Amino acid sequence: MNFALILFLATVLTGTAWLLDKLIFAPRRRAARVEQMPLWLEYTAGLFPVICIVFLLRSFLFEPFKIPSGSMIPSLMIGDFILVNKYTYGIRLPVLNTKVLDINEPQRGDVVVFRYPKDESVDYIKRVIGLPGDVISYQNKRLSINGQAMSYEEQPDFLDPEHMGYAKHYREAFPKDFGGYQYRILNHPERSSLIFNPDRFPYSENCQYSSAGVTCTVPAGHYFVMGDNRDNSADSRFWGFVPEKNLVGRAFFVWMNLGDLKRIGRFE
Missing domain, CATH: 2.10.109.10 (Umud Fragment, subunit A)
Incomplete structure (x- = not known):
């Protein structure tokens, strides 16, 4: 199993969801006065910062x-x-x-x-x-x-x-x-x-x-x-x-x- 590749793909996937949320989905929720993030976004965009930090640490430091x-x-x-x-x-x-x-x-x-x-x-x-x-x-x-x-x-x-x-x-x-x-x-x-x-x-x-x-x-x-x-x-x-x-x-x-x-x- 190529864990480095899996972690890279997870970073790209969650990063894309995070960016879409910032640019599109979050403004729509604010306009509709909806505070709750959809479950699929919680498990993608919501995990992006953690996955990104792990990816960078593992790839370049330790x-x-x-x-x-x-x-x-x-x-x-x-x-x-x-x-x-x-x-x-x-x-x-x-x-x-x-x-x-x-x-x-x-x-x-x-x-x-x-x-x-x-x-x-x-x-x-x-x-x-x-x-x-x-x-x-x-x-x-x-x-x-x-x-x-x-x-x-x-x-x-x-x-x-x-x-x-x-x-x-x-x-x-x-x-x-x-x-x-x-x-x-x-x-x-x-x-x-x-x-x-x-x-x-x-x-x-x-x-x-x-x-x-x-x-x-x-x-x-x-x-x-x-x-x-x-x-x-x-x-x-x-x-x-x-x-x-x-x-x-x-x-x-x-x-x-x-x-x-x-x-x-x-x-x-």
Whole structure:
């Protein structure tokens, strides 16, 4: 379901009714000394201001999303409701998704929502690992960028609630040359490093697969993304790069989790 399109059409419909009421129907009611607005106008013109505000906020400022899977554990948990900043990476026209104003570019470590390249009606959330031109190597469950290895600080084992088992828990950090940003990841030692059955995707020739993992050169205008729950995430290792045009925004805040209210306000 294209909710953005539905909201746009609702805004147009109710806005048209609101305008007709202001120009035609309201003057007629005043002339006839009728105060009550017809029911059909109450549910169209009367709702226009609210629908218009929601449409503008959702299209240009912030959009809510719910985390449906465990691919971003431990940073984001299943059931987290998050807010996504829609203008961080530029202003886009709603529905058309055409960028009209550049503001910022994604940075390594950003958690981004994007339209899944294989089915753009579906939104995914992952962490940006590689920028255009980067050489990303994920070998034996260790990551390097342009030949520089990430650093790993071991943490207490983490109970992965999606798979009801403990996973190895690390604080992964980019090299200082790449900002030094840190975040937490999970690895399941019993899982193989082999990437099983990767898809054929645009620029798949930029990736070389082996029993130890994968090495990819990120093409211009694209990004390499991964989930923090490394052995339970379908990401760029499997289905390829994220085009810049598919970016929706940067996730930055957990505003609700009905199963764990302590999650509110947390975001790593």
